[in-house]
Amino acid sequence: MKEGYSNWRKLDNAALAFPLVTGKNDTRVFRFYCELKENVKPELLQAALEKTMEKYPLFQMVLRKGLFWFYLEHRDIRPIVKEEKKPPCSRLYIPDKKNLLFQVSYYEKRINFEVFHALTDGTGAMHFLQELVSNYLKKAHPKQDLPSLPVTDMSTPGDQEEDSFSQYYSSDIPGNSEKKPRAVRLPGERLLHEDMHITEIVLPVKELHAKAKEYGVSITILITAMFLCSIHEEIPKSRQNRPIALMVPVNLRNYFPSQSMANFFGWIEVGHDFSQTSDFTEILAHVKEQFAAELVEEKIARHMNSYVRLEKNPVIRAVPLEIKKYFLMLGANLSSRSITAVYSNIGILRFPKEYNQYIDRFGIFASTNSMQLCSCSYENEMVLGFTSKLPKDNIQRNFLNMLKKEEIPYTEKTNNFPGCSLKEKKEEQRIVQVFNFVCIAAAILCGMINYLTREKLDWFWFAAAGCLCGWLIVAVAYAKRRNILKNEIIQLILVTVIAVLWDKYTGWHGWSLDFVLPFGALAVLGSIPVIVKVQKLEKEEYLFYLVQAAFAGLVPLILMFLHLIRFPYPSVVCTGISLLVFAGMFIFNSNDTIWEFHKKLRM
Known part of the structure; x- marks a missing residue:
């Protein structure tokens, strides 16, 4: 990358849909945490984080939107350690907001690392957290001379951002055409994110391994079968004619050598039809058989090629993102029909013995x-983390009952999350609600006055249209408030369209094209330098919007050639300034401008 340009990379294949399907109630954020035996010192944790970022610059990224795809771009934003105050796994990616896609927080003895899934997967997060904890403990106990972790030397920055999907993709390998049966969906209403149930269970690895060995299976297969059985108990008999299926993420690094810290995972679907048998031993055998059949390199490669082939399809690549996103979301929803819940086993975290104390x-x-189960192990403890949007914890209770039945000792960990006050959020919502009500009330009041004074509705329709236009402009401004430059471009288009409609339905005098459009474009062009100066924006953050504003300023020239302009002076001034803006950009900032378009228009 040339000096002066921001480092950027495309989203890896597994992350393409994450920005589209995320929202305030499905944040696509996961939390990896470390519980220490002593209270966390925030100033040392901040220093440890900055040290960790030197090793993993891949995480110094924000998510940006191009014409055809999202992409990640480096930003010099200092990550700040914060005391935990928000609900776990709160939203990290907010469209039009310039922020990093992870957050490090602390609470009493706990170090939390939360990350948006488009940035990395469980393996990448595990390496980051291990490095962070190691750096923290070295600073907290400098006299102990704690050793470095083996993962410290695992990769270079270039290795970390490697697109392993593209590296191992082969058009010669056929895709997976196997059609999955539709699975049972978990019944019941869904809770809001801040009300999400979190249940953690601590299991001794030795006893768990002994029980799995007794059945002749692995720990992962044992947990999977128990999870399936726990769900089955909550499915009504009328819906038990469909299988219960779990999505089980697979670390592709185990099959294709890669040191990428980006997303490099696939998944298999493991299920069971309980209408055939509900005997636990037979269920274990069936699950074991599915794992054996699915976890072979040839089949994993076919699955992976199926994912990448869609991304590389030239027709799909050429479709603008605003259109493509609906098909991606539809595809994600259709594929989820074969899945009841998710179980993700991250694996074992290993530290030198000096850290154990x-x-x-x-x-x-x-x-x-809906529902997801995650697990990881450290020393002799395996921690299972259930998250659920279902109002009742029956499935978790069923799982605990199975542990008792199988005589596997466990400890149900009491959640100790401080939560947060939603007062500010509710006040913001109340302001929006009051504004909406005032607009409706104003329109109704105009209708009442019009009818009482004239016994008919004539000027009311103009008043109601005025209220609607005012509401629309303010609503769009509020929705795009996090990106002022984008807001200005959208408002310019919106106000121009509204003005043209008013001009047309009031007898067409041409004022919308003679004055509103050119003066609006000039206002946007003039305000951009001011906003850039005040907000201290980087070139990558404003160049594309400046080009859009300059293009808008050339529209009056086209209208003049079409003889739609009656009063040409504002249009001539607007066109001249827009041409000067283009000239300045391509004379003084040609490389930056071309590079920005290269990123935005990457297909």
Whole structure:
């Protein structure tokens, strides 16, 4: 990358849909945490974070939107450690808001690392958290001379951002055409994100391994079968004619050598039709058989090629993102029909023995729109993290009952999340609600006055249209408030369209094209330098919007050639300034401008 340009990379294949399907109730954020045996010192944690970022610059990214795809771009934003005050797995990616896609927080003895899934997967997050905890404990106990972790030397920055999907993609390998049966959906209403249920269970690895060995299966297969059975108990008999299926993410690094810290995972679907048998031993055998059949390199490669082939399809690549997103969302919804819940086993976290005296346990859980189970192990403890948007905890209770039945000791960990006050959020919502009500009330009041004074509705329609236009302009401004430059471009288009409509339905005098459009474009062009100066924006943040504003300023020239302009002076001034803006950009900032278009228009 040339000096002066921001480092950027495209989203990896597994993350393409995450920005589209995320929202305030499905944040696609997961939390990996470390519980220490001592209270966390925030100033040392901040220093440890800055040290960790030197090793993993891949995380110094914000998500940006191009014409055809989203992409990640480096930003010099200092990550700040914060005391935990928000609900776990709160939203990190907010469209039009310039912020990093992860957050490090602390609460008493716990270090939390929360990350938006488009940035990395569980393996990448695990390496980051291990490095962070190691750096923190070294600073907290400098006299102990704690050793460095093996993962410290695992990769270079270039290795970390490697697109392993593209590296291992082969057009010669056929895709997976196997059609999955529609699975049972978990019944019941869904809770809001801040009310998401989090249940953590701590299991001794030795006893768990002994039980799995007794059945002749792995721990992952044992947990999967128990999860399936726990869900089955809550499914009404009328819906038990469909299988219960779990999505089980697979770390592709185990099959294709890669040191990428980006998303490099696939998944398999493991299920069971309980109408055939509900015997636990037979269910275990069936689950084991599915794992054996799915976790082979040839089949994993076919699955991976199926994902990447869609991304590389030239027709799909050429479709603008605003259109493409609906098909991506539809595809995500259709594929989720074969899945009941998710189980993700991150694996084992390993530290040199010198760290054991300071670390209690690690845990992981994820946001969900239904139910998900995550697990990880450290020393002799495996922590299961259930997250659920279902109002009742029956499935978690069923799982605990199965543990008792199988004589596997466990400890149900009491959640100790401080939560947060939603007062500010509710006040913001109340202001929006009051504004909406005032607009409706104003329109109704005009109708009442019009009818009482004239016994008919004539000027009311203009008043109501005025209220609607005012509401629309303010609503769009509020929705796009996080990006002022984008807001200005959208408002210019919106106000111009509204003005043309008013001009047309009031007898067409041409004022909308003679004055509103050119003066609006000039206002946007003039305000951009001021906004850039005040907000201290980087070139990558304003160049594309400046080009859009300059293009808008050339529209009056086209209208003049079409003889639609009656009073030409504002249009001539607007066109001249727009041409000067273009000239200045391509004379003084040609490389930056071309590079920005290259990113935005990457297909």
